[in-house]
Amino acid sequence: MSKKLVSMTINGKKVEEAVEPRLLLIHFLRENLNLTGAHIGCETSHCGACTVDIDGKSVKSCTELAVQCEGADILTVEGLAKNGILSAVQEGFHQEHGLQCGFCTPGMLVRSYRLLQENPNPTEAEIRAGISGNLCRCTGYQNIVKAVQYAAKKLQETATA
Amino acid sequence: MNAPLKDREAALMGMGDSRLRKEDARFIQGKGNYVDDIKLPNMVYMDIVRSPLAHARIKKINKEDALKIPGVIAVLTAEDLKPLKLHWMPTLAGDVAAVLADEKVHFQMQEVAVVLAETRYAAADGKEAVQVEYEELPVVINPFDALKDDAPILREDLVEKMEGAHGTRHHPNDIFTWQAGDAAAADAAFASAEVVVKEDLLYPRVHPCPLETCGCVASFDPIRGDLTTYITSQAPHVVRTVVSMLSGIPESKVRIISPDIGGGFGNKVGIYPGYVCAIVSSIVLGRPVKWIEDRIENLSSTAFARDYHMTGELAATADGKIQGLRVNVLADHGAFDACADPTKFPAGLFHICSGSYDIPAAHCTVRGVYTNKAPGGVAYRCSFRVTEAVYLIERMVDVLAQKLNMDKSEIRKKNFIRKEQFPYKSAFGFEYDSGDYHTALDQVLNAVDYKGLRAEQAAKRADPNSKTLMGIGLVTFTEIVGAGPSKICDILGIGMFDSCEIRVDPTGSAIARMGTISQGQGHQTTYAQIIATELGIASDVIKVEEGDTDTAPYGLGTYGSRSTPVAGAAIAMAARKIHAKAKKIAASLLEVSENDLEWEVDRFKVRGNDDKFKTMKDISWAAYHQPPDGLEPGLEAVHYYDPPNFTFPFGIYLAVVDIDRATGETKVRRFYALDDCGTRINPMIIEGQIHGGLTEGYAVAMGQLLSFDTQGNIQGNSLMDYFLPTAVETPHWETDFTVTPSPHHPIGAKGVAESPHVGSIPTFTSAVVDAFAHTGVTHIDMPHTSYRIWKELKKHGLNLN
Numbered sequence: 031m032s033k034k035l036v037s038m039t040i041n042g043k044k045v046e047e048a049v050e051p052r053l054l055l056i057h058f059l060r061e062n063l064n065l066t067g068a069h070i071g072c073e074t075s076h077c078g079a080c081t082v083d084i085d086g087k088s089v090k091s092c093t094e095l096a097v098q099c100e101g102a103d104i105l106t107v108e109g110l111a112k113n114g115i116l117s118a119v120q121e122g123f124h125q126e127h128g129l130q131c132g133f134c135t136p137g138m139l140v141r142s143y144r145l146l147q148e149n150p151n152p153t154e155a156e157i158r159a160g161i162s163g164n165l166c167r168c169t170g171y172q173n174i175v176k177a178v179q180y181a182a183k184k185l186q187e188t189a190t191a
Numbered sequence: 192m193n194a195p196l197k198d199r200e201a202a203l204m205g206m207g208d209s210r211l212r213k214e215d216a217r218f219i220q221g222k223g224n225y226v227d228d229i230k231l232p233n234m235v236y237m238d239i240v241r242s243p244l245a246h247a248r249i250k251k252i253n254k255e256d257a258l259k260i261p262g263v264i265a266v267l268t269a270e271d272l273k274p275l276k277l278h279w280m281p282t283l284a285g286d287v288a289a290v291l292a293d294e295k296v297h298f299q300m301q302e303v304a305v306v307l308a309e310t311r312y313a314a315a316d317g318k319e320a321v322q323v324e325y326e327e328l329p330v331v332i333n334p335f336d337a338l339k340d341d342a343p344i345l346r347e348d349l350v351e352k353m354e355g356a357h358g359t360r361h362h363p364n365d366i367f368t369w370q371a372g373d374a375a376a377a378d379a380a381f382a383s384a385e386v387v388v389k390e391d392l393l394y395p396r397v398h399p400c401p402l403e404t405c406g407c408v409a410s411f412d413p414i415r416g417d418l419t420t421y422i423t424s425q426a427p428h429v430v431r432t433v434v435s436m437l438s439g440i441p442e443s444k445v446r447i448i449s450p451d452i453g454g455g456f457g458n459k460v461g462i463y464p465g466y467v468c469a470i471v472s473s474i475v476l477g478r479p480v481k482w483i484e485d486r487i488e489n490l491s492s493t494a495f496a497r498d499y500h501m502t503g504e505l506a507a508t509a510d511g512k513i514q515g516l517r518v519n520v521l522a523d524h525g526a527f528d529a530c531a532d533p534t535k536f537p538a539g540l541f542h543i544c545s546g547s548y549d550i551p552a553a554h555c556t557v558r559g560v561y562t563n564k565a566p567g568g569v570a571y572r573c574s575f576r577v578t579e580a581v582y583l584i585e586r587m588v589d590v591l592a593q594k595l596n597m598d599k600s601e602i603r604k605k606n607f608i609r610k611e612q613f614p615y616k617s618a619f620g621f622e623y624d625s626g627d628y629h630t631a632l633d634q635v636l637n638a639v640d641y642k643g644l645r646a647e648q649a650a651k652r653a654d655p656n657s658k659t660l661m662g663i664g665l666v667t668f669t670e671i672v673g674a675g676p677s678k679i680c681d682i683l684g685i686g687m688f689d690s691c692e693i694r695v696d697p698t699g700s701a702i703a704r705m706g707t708i709s710q711g712q713g714h715q716t717t718y719a720q721i722i723a724t725e726l727g728i729a730s731d732v733i734k735v736e737e738g739d740t741d742t743a744p745y746g747l748g749t750y751g752s753r754s755t756p757v758a759g760a761a762i763a764m765a766a767r768k769i770h771a772k773a774k775k776i777a778a779s780l781l782e783v784s785e786n787d788l789e790w791e792v793d794r795f796k797v798r799g800n801d802d803k804f805k806t807m808k809d810i811s812w813a814a815y816h817q818p819p820d821g822l823e824p825g826l827e828a829v830h831y832y833d834p835p836n837f838t839f840p841f842g843i844y845l846a847v848v849d850i851d852r853a854t855g856e857t858k859v860r861r862f863y864a865l866d867d868c869g870t871r872i873n874p875m876i877i878e879g880q881i882h883g884g885l886t887e888g889y890a891v892a893m894g895q896l897l898s899f900d901t902q903g904n905i906q907g908n909s910l911m912d913y914f915l916p917t918a919v920e921t922p923h924w925e926t927d928f929t930v931t932p933s934p935h936h937p938i939g940a941k942g943v944a945e946s947p948h949v950g951s952i953p954t955f956t957s958a959v960v961d962a963f964a965h966t967g968v969t970h971i972d973m974p975h976t977s978y979r980i981w982k983e984l985k986k987h988g989l990n991l992n
Contacts, residue, residue: 064230067223073485076910107220124215131452132219133402167883
């Protein structure tokens, strides 16, 4: 199959590579770039384990082609921590026991990060609705909700400090 | 040097501390190491050609077109595995299962051929190009039909073999008939009973559906003759033994590594054809082979759970004292008997079905049959059919209460095994270790204002305009976990012990290696806490390793809530061996007799003298520097723990639901879960496990179902249809606890992660049925979806427009 050159920015780094037009973004990230944080859980865009952030929106990378991301600015879980300092959502998930097996966590974190950009002070119901595209089989979501609340509070404190 | 005792204790972060998890750092930064993350040089990808039909003869397989596809290396079928005698494999249940379909397919999505290719995409292309010609055969989906005289024979390979692994088979589609208890005593109780109730209960077929599917990377080194396999397994050592037995490679040259596992819930106990094919392919090609199933394959072909058609009967006095229990089960095991139960128990520990009640006479029969469905019957977040057993007895007690017009809580109090009766021998022969059910039940009833809830319900029922029906569910369950004593529990002949090796370093840190494997339970965190308390070493300098059979001592793995009851005990016992040696070293260093020493948090001190002591750190250094005369250098121990008994955690769960009379939608207003898991190691992790188990229970009760049409087409095998609750539907959980330690466990712990699944499922059914109880409804089968509830409302004229 003939390949097509695609270029995008991933976690602040410019990436350019020739790929098959049918290559899914999740495979491009995981196999070509060795960014294995995002996972594959269903291949039908239901579970959200593959969630990444594309141009400021949460996107399920299992149903997105790499070639559709020409020129895009992509953030994955690997790009959340800055200079070795965890982001507020990462800290929240650890502090509030918001993860168990860890498989949904990268997608859940990237989604939570975007949710708090969209709505810095969400209610519990807004958090639950906001992460409803991401499935977790371990936690029952209760501690994930607390983790997002922790992160919201932390971000607000940082903003006002 | 003499910091306050309390500070020294806190610094250890030992048992009872809600210590944050050590696992988190890698997972929150996208640095977990799951099987699909593993990439080896020169690796090949494998994909599986599966049957579109549930029952058919294979006439012809044409590989030619597939082999023409660029990147495709090989296509293997049963014919190719036959010379190696690997086209069939033994199951854990004493049956055999086809690795690749041998002349016949027995269920839809069964493995027919594998395609090996240079890339994942080429393998998928190759799979599409393999042509298989089938001749359709009559399909058997209903297990009752399977036992009819004129039923099609499903397992032609067993026609001559009417002696099965668990006794005589009475029909070609029979697997076993298994009984427990005393039939004559139970019959006598029924013959003289004042009141008898009987109910048919279907526990439908569901799937554990962990978020990570199954897969492996098999890597055979043709030069060294070593086989390394990274695999999604809850029991890596058992896999190693089976792989060695199947392949003929000495077990010492087989290395099985379970890396990070993305949830198991029983789905990752068995050995699947995909694993075997990947291993064979790696041996044949001399290259690493990766196989990762997709979600549809996972839901369609790897181990399902439940599918029990149960009939329960209770005999009781007119005032509600239960005198007898009879249970009959038809168990649909699918095409091959591939349950993962201890060898001697084809229905697992189903005979815990007398529950938390003092029932003098009981008997149960479970008959297993073959149908044209995927094999399995695993313990989906439970201990070997305990979920089915608890569902049965809790439903039946509700049915009896309704018949007698008694309150659900009153009938339970009347029949509970009393605190002073423990250890209690049940009519099925189990010895319950400890419990205090009355105290726990009262705690829950008070916490939720049970009387107030009943009054509110009565008012709602009296109001014909009420928009909702209110139901109160109550379940008072006892689990049986920690399998198990090797005299009665084994897997493939290997006793169900577990193991721990601890090495304390010269500078006082330690490493522990275990025979279990975490799939999210947080073993790295909690196991270290046990050692911290036992040995006075801070948990932060204790490293816990699991999952690599080359380094970990042999263990039976993590399922059936056995990690804490069995491996947790092995940790304590290994630590105590080290503790005993440390005491000798301390005595020598302090120049006193061992009898003059006492243990205090992190040190041995001379009795009554706070200034004369040696800390574990001092002792560790001495163990490597200058051990006393007669003692070997070093400070380490291994312990293989064979539990004397199971443990019996229990819980009291109460749910309040409001059913919308117009839509049939069920809202869980309140769910209160009290668990008693004995000694609590890490309350934060316990609570997390309970939240997760309750949510999986909610999923099963309210929506999960693997159904089939009459042709054996599986319906609902993607996440489009198979219900995994999101954060929106999932109720808010309230948790509570009592502590009744296990008297036979070294630290008194009983295990916890499965109780919430086992206990919550009947609680939801109890609540839904309770909403309809005033109409005389005694039972409604799961799943309680809005549509099914709406139909129930309509049936009783309770629906609103």
